[in-house]
Amino acid sequence: MASYEILEPTKKGEDRIKVTVEEGYDERGKRIRYTKTVRMKSLSDRAIKKAIKEYELEVATSNKNVSLDNITFEAFITDKWMELHVKKNLRIRTYQTYSNTVNNFIIPYFKNMKLNKIKTIHIEEFFAHEKAEGRKNFKGKYLILKSIFTKAVAWKMIHKDDDPMAAIKEPNDAKRNREKYYYTEEELINLFKILDKVKLKQKIAIKMAAVLGLRRSEILGIRHHCIDFKNNTILIDAQLHYDQEDKKFLLGPPKNGQARTVMVPSKFMDEIKEFAEEHRHLKERCGNAWEPALDENGEPIDLIYTNPYGYPNHLNSITNEWRKLLERNNFTYINFHGLRHSFASFMVAKNSNFKVIQEQLGHSDIRQTIQTYSHLTNEDKLKEVSKFDNIL
Structure with a gap:
């Protein structure tokens, strides 16, 4: 884990920062810290991040005699696993999900236990504790613990024979009982009638789903x-995505890492065009007050969904407005993601090609699409076959 503080400029007016890199704990449980003062040509975020990464690499590759035999479970997670694996290799949303689960459930349970002292029985007791507390997401917690100890073995922090997760079977979380998770064709028709009365911005967002x-x-x-x-x-x-640590928005790759092109019905595209033009006019009226989010190169991100001053809308804003819309109109509730399922169920009901549905949804494998929505075709088939009941 690394941090920094901005120091007073040198006598020559050069900017400088103090970088601190923490490398876990020593044998007495004391944090191991390394610091370095770095002179900077500028104090831009990009320059500071570069300086921090360079010093982290310097510390990681140095021959400092540091014993990690007694590192605590918490220190290994926060200083090693999160920093060297999760933060660098996984998407921001995954990082945030892991961070929440680790900080709220896993670390509080194991507390100051040494990494190399955790046995299989301790893992079993953890899951028993979670069950007794009425908590869920056992599979998610299992996968996190599996990743933690897999890395501990790979980094030679523990021997592979001492991996406490080796004998733990992956739990099968009970599927959530959702009374309603998609709209029928009739419900979609009624929903679209309601949308004619709302602001164009919200209307377009809902229809895009x-x-x-x-x-x-x-x-x-x-x-x-x-x-x-x-x-x-x-x-x-x-x-x-919204980076909770850096408090800023940024663009990441699609869920499966592959871009796709979705087809848009002509009537709906006319509505999207009207919305896009309105957004352009809004930008022109704002002038210098327009403040969009910036990408990694400092260039403005030209999003179509922003607040009145060009800054991105938070992900929760769509969800909150959706919930309020349903409440105002006393309409059957499904979560916003259920609109995506509604699209798929409508397409299946119309006997659309599963390949088309897969490509629109962005599933990497058509088997995922079929497994998720094939039950809908089975329902239709049963209705057809059931017609024999009339003559039997």
Whole structure:
């Protein structure tokens, strides 16, 4: 884990920062810290991050005689596993999910136990404790613990024969009982009637989920250049994420890492065009007050979904407005992601090709699409076959 503080400039006016890198604990449980003063040509975020990474690498590759035999479980997670694996290799949303689970459930239970002292029985007791507390997501916690100890073995922090997860079977979480998770065709028709009475911005967001099958983060990640009005398509090549640590928005790759182009019905594209033009006019009226989010190169991100001053809308804003809309109109509740399922169920009911559904949804494997929605075709088949009941 690394941090920094800005120091007073040198006598020559050069900017400088003090970088601190923590490398776990020594044999007495005391944190091991290394510090270095770095002179900077600028104090931009990019320059500071570069300086920190360079010093982290310097510390990691140095021949300092540091004993990690007695590192605590918490120190290994926060200083090693999170920093060297999760933060660098996984997506921001995954990192945030792991961080919440680790900080709220896993670390509080194991507390100051030494990494190499945790046995299989301790893992079993942890899951028994979680069950007794009425908590869920056992599979998610299992996968996190599996990753932690897999890395501990790979980094030679523990011997592979001492991996406490080796004998733990992956739990099968009970599927959540969802009374309603998608709308029927009739319900979609009624929903679209309601949308004629709401603001265009909210109307477009909801229809992008229900008519195109887009995820919430994909909708918020669409930029103006992604929309092809001539060919009625939208390029989905990014998702909008919010980095809770750095307190900023950024674009990440689609869920499966592959960009896709979704087809848009002509009538709906006319509505999208109206919305996009309104957004352009809003930008022109704002002038210098327009403050968009910036990408890693400091360039403005030209999102179509922003607040009145060009800054991205938070992911929860769509969800909150959706819930309020349903409450105001006393309409059957499903979560916002259920609109994506509604798109798929409508397409299946219309006997659409599963390959088309797969490509619109952005599933990497058509088997995922079939496994998720094949029960809908089975229901239709049963209705047809049941007609024999009339003559039997």
